[in-house]
Amino acid sequence: MKLYNAPSPLETKVVSKRFGMENSWKLDTYLATGGFEGFKKAMAMSCDEVINEVKSSSLRGRGGAGFPTGMKWGFVPRNTDAPKYVVVNADESEPGTCKDRLLMEHDPYLLIEGILIAAKAVGASKGWIYIRGEYRYLVDHIDAVLKEAYQRGYMGKNIAGTGFDFDLYTQIGAGAYECGEESALLESLEGKRGVPRIRPPFPAVSGAFQAPTVLNNVETFCAVPDILRNGGKWFADLGTPKNGGTRMVCLAGHVNKPGVYEVPLGMNMMYFINEIGGGMRGGKKMKALIPGGSSCPLLRADECDIAMDYDSMAKAGTMLGSGGMMVMDEDTDMVKVALRIMRFYKHESCGWCIPCREGTTWLQKMLARIVDGNGATRDIDLIGDLAKNMLGRTFCPLGDAAAMPTISIVEKFRPEFEAYVAKNPFASSELVQVA
Amino acid sequence: MTFSPGLEARFADLLTHYPEGRHRGALIPMLMYAQDEVGAVTPDLMAELAARLGISVLQVDEVVGYYSMLHKKPQGKYHVQICTNVACMLLGGAELYEQACTRLGVGHKQTQASGRFSLEEVECIGACSWAPAIQVNYDFHHDVTPAKLDEILEGLQ
Numbered sequence: 001m002k003l004y005n006a007p008s009p010l011e012t013k014v015v016s017k018r019f020g021m022e023n024s025w026k027l028d029t030y031l032a033t034g035g036f037e038g039f040k041k042a043m044a045m046s047c048d049e050v051i052n053e054v055k056s057s058s059l060r061g062r063g064g065a066g067f068p069t070g071m072k073w074g075f076v077p078r079n080t081d082a083p084k085y086v087v088v089n090a091d092e093s094e095p096g097t098c099k100d101r102l103l104m105e106h107d108p109y110l111l112i113e114g115i116l117i118a119a120k121a122v123g124a125s126k127g128w129i130y131i132r133g134e135y136r137y138l139v140d141h142i143d144a145v146l147k148e149a150y151q152r153g154y155m156g157k158n159i160a161g162t163g164f165d166f167d168l169y170t171q172i173g174a175g176a177y178e179c180g181e182e183s184a185l186l187e188s189l190e191g192k193r194g195v196p197r198i199r200p201p202f203p204a205v206s207g208a209f210q211a212p213t214v215l216n217n218v219e220t221f222c223a224v225p226d227i228l229r230n231g232g233k234w235f236a237d238l239g240t241p242k243n244g245g246t247r248m249v250c251l252a253g254h255v256n257k258p259g260v261y262e263v264p265l266g267m268n269m270m271y272f273i274n275e276i277g278g279g280m281r282g283g284k285k286m287k288a289l290i291p292g293g294s295s296c297p298l299l300r301a302d303e304c305d306i307a308m309d310y311d312s313m314a315k316a317g318t319m320l321g322s323g324g325m326m327v328m329d330e331d332t333d334m335v336k337v338a339l340r341i342m343r344f345y346k347h348e349s350c351g352w353c354i355p356c357r358e359g360t361t362w363l364q365k366m367l368a369r370i371v372d373g374n375g376a377t378r379d380i381d382l383i384g385d386l387a388k389n390m391l392g393r394t395f396c397p398l399g400d401a402a403a404m405p406t407i408s409i410v411e412k413f414r415p416e417f418e419a420y421v422a423k424n425p426f427a428s429s430e431l432v433q434v435a
Numbered sequence: 436m437t438f439s440p441g442l443e444a445r446f447a448d449l450l451t452h453y454p455e456g457r458h459r460g461a462l463i464p465m466l467m468y469a470q471d472e473v474g475a476v477t478p479d480l481m482a483e484l485a486a487r488l489g490i491s492v493l494q495v496d497e498v499v500g501y502y503s504m505l506h507k508k509p510q511g512k513y514h515v516q517i518c519t520n521v522a523c524m525l526l527g528g529a530e531l532y533e534q535a536c537t538r539l540g541v542g543h544k545q546t547q548a549s550g551r552f553s554l555e556e557v558e559c560i561g562a563c564s565w566a567p568a569i570q571v572n573y574d575f576h577h578d579v580t581p582a583k584l585d586e587i588l589e590g591l592q
């Protein structure tokens with residue numbers, strides 16, 4: 001299977017180790033390269049032992065929020081005979097992110113094994129891989145892989161002779177960023193509009209079809225087989241304390257070697273961009289970057305000499321997010337970046353709650369007004385104020401996702417907004433229209 | 436309304452995927468797969484799926500209205516989707532979209548009178564490290580340049 005970009009010798013390959021292997025998506029390749037060893041180990045352990053192994057790996061959710069995976073699994077109630085489910089978030093739609101696509105394409109059995117281990121850990125009987133509609137070729141691909149898995153006894157009844165039963169299906173989405181939010185995804189899985197649910201209860205208690213559900217990102221499940229195979233400590237030691245393992249970073253924008261690379265958590269960001277990403281294109285200077293999908297606050301170039309792990313990024317006022325890193329050179333118009341980001345969130349706001357629906361609409365209008373040369377000086381402050389007022393006031397994180405990059409761009413690149421406004425002769429007039 | 440045997444088999448399989456009494460879960464996959472065969476989500480299709488799943492046409496309609504990939508009008512034989520989100524924008528996605536508008540003579544969500552091409556400016560399609568990227572129907576094209584876009588469209592005549 002063809003690789004989309006050349007690998008770098010500086011990568012640490014755990015979830016991407018089969019990328020580029022001949023027939024990497026076939027069961028025989030998988031079995032010949034350590035496949036299902038983690039699952040077989042898990043089957044000989046108790047549920048608690050499996051969860052504790054994952055906890056000891058300090059694996060954190062790779063979808064964006066970075067919640068500790070073992071802890072999330074531990075929230076699923078034990079003392080119930082009700083059915084339990086596993087749902088995979090393969091709705092990958094955070095702008096800048098294109099890693100789950102590669103995992104499903106090159107190593108689908110790794111995902112399947114991770115799902116089975118999660119199912120064993122919580123006693124689940126059924127699962128769905130919710131794949132965004134644009135990845136239609138992957139739905140067909142995974143369907144074909146599942147067919148092989150059923151035929152060869154690696155799915156369905158008595159999996160790999162262990163006595164464990166599990167059914168797994170693909171579920172195709174139909175184009176909605178909001179369905180990447182876990183509770184909206186569950187609504188969509190039930191055949192409804194993808195609007196978020198009020199939480200609590202969290203999916204661990206009441207998830208898919210109101211049953212206890214483990215719901216994680218593709219890459220998170222993909223990390224699990226090697227954690228069971230090699231031990232949680234092995235995985236944890238690859239990263240930094242409380243930030244175990246490796247992660248896929250999708251490098252995009254004005255760099256010489258954009259691509260998806262797997263690196264240990266805690267790698268220095270500038271080292272990553274320069275040594276793996278080949279530095280800036282055309283000898284330009286770097287101006288800023290979006291570290292982990294467009295929902296993250298931006299960093300100026302001088303703020304990027306930091307470790308890429310969840311805690312260091314939080315300390316720098318941003319997030320590791322989904323791993324979608326977009327690098328911008330000195331010629332980039334940050335006001336236009338802010339407008340493009342807001343256009344996206346306005347388009348994708350589900351409209352369920354008002355601060356997000358109205359906030360994104362008005363922010364887009366104000367940003368467009370500035371770009372169109374009709375902005376007033378007070379608009380710059382108003383954009384920041386309005387965005388701050390959305391924070392924490394919505395059912396789901398989409399409101400925050402729209403506000404956070406906007407606040408950071410206005411704060412860090414204010415002179416660019418002022419330069420736009422200065423061209424408007426009526427910029428300081430009280431009569432400038434507000435809408 | 437009748438569908439091809441292949442689609443009927445897919446529907447029959449889909450309906451076994453959900454817990455008892457919760458087969459409404461099949462609605463979105465059924466709409467997506469049926470749309471490919473029918474060409475659009477027609478009123479007949481909505482009524483048919485509503486009847487099969489035991490829900491109202493309104494419940495189907497509100498779902499269709501929510502998702503950007505479900506469309507009530509037929510698209511062109513080749514539906515050209517050009518991403519202009521940040522990663523693509525940084526490397527010329529917006530210019531590619533303008534180029535496609537000019538070349539195809541249609542705008543956002545419009546279809547040529549001949550029915551050959553339709554165009555859509557889309558949000559992130561998950562090809563950011565190989566930007567700018569476009570999709571024609573379900574096929575991805577990566578690292579698209581103005582010349583490559585012309586070549587792709589030329590090849591689809």
